[in-house]
Amino acid sequence: MLYSLRSRGRVAVVGVLIAAVAVVAPGVAHAAAPPANDDFDAAVAVTSLPFTTQEDTSAATKTSDDPGWCSGYAAAGSVWFSYTATQDGLLRATTAGSDHRTILSANTGPRGRLQSVADACDYGTDPAITLQVTAGTTYSFLVGGLDAPGGALSFALDAVAPAANDAFAAAEPVTALPFTRQADLSTATAQAGEPDSSCVEDEGIPSVWYSYPASDTARSVTARVEGSEAAVTVYAGNSLPDLTQVTCRRSGSGTAVFRTSPGTGYFLRVTGAHRGYGPVQLVVDEAPPLQPDVSVYPSTPTVFDNAGFSASSWNSIDLPLSGTWDFGDGATAPLGTETVYHRYAADGVYSVTLHATSPDGRTATVTQPVTVTTHDVGIAKFTTPASARQGVSKPISVDVSNTRYAESVTVVLSKRTTDYWAEVGRLTLQVPARATGKVRFPFAYTFTPDDTLAGKVAFRAEVQLQYPVTDAVPADNEAISIATTVKPPASRIVAV
Known part of the structure; x- marks a missing residue:
């Protein structure tokens, strides 16, 4: 009975404590109220x-x-x-x-x-x-x-406040070259009546303006922008309604170049696709001198070659080049985007001159020597026996002609096997340049049992010039003979 009363007493005390906590800390189970401007x-x-x-x-x-x-x-x-x-x-x-x-x-x-x-x-x-x-x-x-x-x-x-050069009338002057500015397009607007640009899809995007003053002399000027989806457009004119686009470039697509005319003012509009896409930098500078490269192929042509002449430049603003070629032998040709071909009539050293002009009017003259040298030897006659017997040595001769320069000539003699040409002789001789006459290269070949087994054998003669000299007409540097019939060795009659 006593235990029972004590237990009930504990339960009663716990109930009182829970009620007290509920009174002291109301709303503990509820979250804080949302802000007044939550909706x-x-x-x-x-x-x-x-x-x-x-x-x-x-x-x-x-x-x-x-x-x-x-x-x-x-x-x-x-x-x-x-x-x-x-x-x-x-x-x-x-x-x-x-x-x-x-x-x-x-x-x-x-x-x-x-x-x-x-x-x-x-x-x-x-x-x-x-x-x-x-x-x-x-x-x-x-x-x-x-x-x-x-x-x-x-x-x-x-x-x-908008950017200081946000409006056309407040364009910032380009006072000296090179000129670099960080354009703040985050505080720029699109002014009503701004001219179109072939580099800008949305003419309502923010823009800032720069002015390039008129001068008394013509010069080539470059302009480029760096920044996300930015563009620079160059206009000629003096008022917003009268502006005419000269050139434009997007960031990452190269450099714009324009040629100033004496007395004409120019304006540069810098635009960005969106505000807050990061800084946009404008760089205006004088265009570098035109320095075209001349290529000739082959580098040492012969009178039999249609030599190819082409002009290029590392700088994209120089292209496409225009102008003329002077080949140094009295012939000329216009310079275009394609390779120009020219054949020289005689050996010699020719001064080839390129007169080049860039699209913006910069000019350059490049002179380059071209050496025309023609080495040409050929097989004039290839003599092989019509028939032979095994074990017998027969003469084979190769006559070489040469009308241009004294040459050190090697003739390689080979015979045809089942699968390949096998070399059987090699001879090097000095061959002078003569209008007529030939130099004979003599060989002797002893026919083998393999030749008898095959029944016939064909020979090949190859003419080679000493490196680095190359033959201008290699087509006549090789000859293949009519096959020689090969018979078994003669039978010996034995006395009884």
């Missing part, structure tokens, strides 16, 4: 600039209609800010200083029909966006957690 319809209205705020968004939630166009998927949790522009211009929003990675985007329109603002998207650590706004339009800023619903958020919004 699009409760966005914090920004009424003046600059605007900065800090808030705890760790309990932020997301809705099914949160736009996911910026990062490709909806934020883990989001809060909203809105601002109605009082004038046209540029705004910059940032979440720099937040303790977590965020998504930041700008949108226009009512809920359910939100439209993304061009280039107004960034995400990661301390994202920032710059957007061009129109007076009277309301811009809704979504700030979301990238990896988690939120945390300690810092949000700032302010107006920013």
Whole structure:
């Protein structure tokens, strides 16, 4: 009985403690409330600039209609800010200083029909966006957690001035060459009436301007840009409506080159595909001298060759080259993109001259000696026996002709076996150059049992010149004889 009372007493005490805890710590099992601007319809209205705020968004939630166009998927949790522009211009929003990675985007329109603002998207650590706004339009800023619903958020919004050379009328002068500038397209806009460019697909993207002043002398100038999807376009003219495109180049596609005309001004427009894609660098410089390379093939032609002449350049701005070839023997030909062929009538050293012009008007003259040397020997006569007997030695002769230069000539004599030509003799002689007459190379060959077994044997004569000399007409350097009939050895009559 006593044990029973004690047990009930313990139960009663425990019940009192549980009730006490419930009174002291109400709501422990419930999560913190979401931020006040957790929903699009409760966005914090920004009424003046600059605007900065800090808030705890760790309990932020997301809705099914949160736009996911910026990062490709909806934020883990989001809060909203809105601002109605009082004038046209540029705004910059940032979440720099937040303790977590965020998504930041700008949108226009009512809920359910939100439209993304061009280039107004960034995400990661301390994202920032710059957007061009129109007076009277309301811009809704979504700030979301990238990896988690939120945390300690810092949000700032302010107006920013456009780039100093954002407008054509404020183009920055190119004062001296080389000229290098880091173009800040994040604070640039697209000015109404800007001329088209064959390198730009969307003429509404941001741009900045540079001016190249008119001068009294003509010169070739290069311009190139470095940066993601950037382009530089060169125009001639003095006012925005009168500009005419001269040339253009995208980043990564080479260098633009243009030839200035005395008294004419030029303008360079630098554009980028999107704001915030990183820095864009412009480099303007004087074009390098034209230095074409001349190629001749073969390098030492003969009078039998159609020598090929071509011109090239390592620099793409030099191409295509135009001009003329002077072959040094009184003949000329226009320079084009294809190889030009020329045959010389006599041996000699010729000064070949190339007069070249680049598309922008730079010129160069290159002179190169071409040596024409023709070595030509040939087999004039190849004499082999019509028939022979095994074991008998027969004479074989090769007559070599030569009308150009004294040569050291080797004649290789071979016979045909079942599978290949086997060398049976080799002789080297000096062969003088003579208009008429030949030099005979004498050989003697003893016919073998294998020849008798085959029944006939054919011979081949090959004429070779000493390296590095090569024969201009190798077609007459080889001759194959009519097969010689080979008989068994004569039978010896034995006396009885």
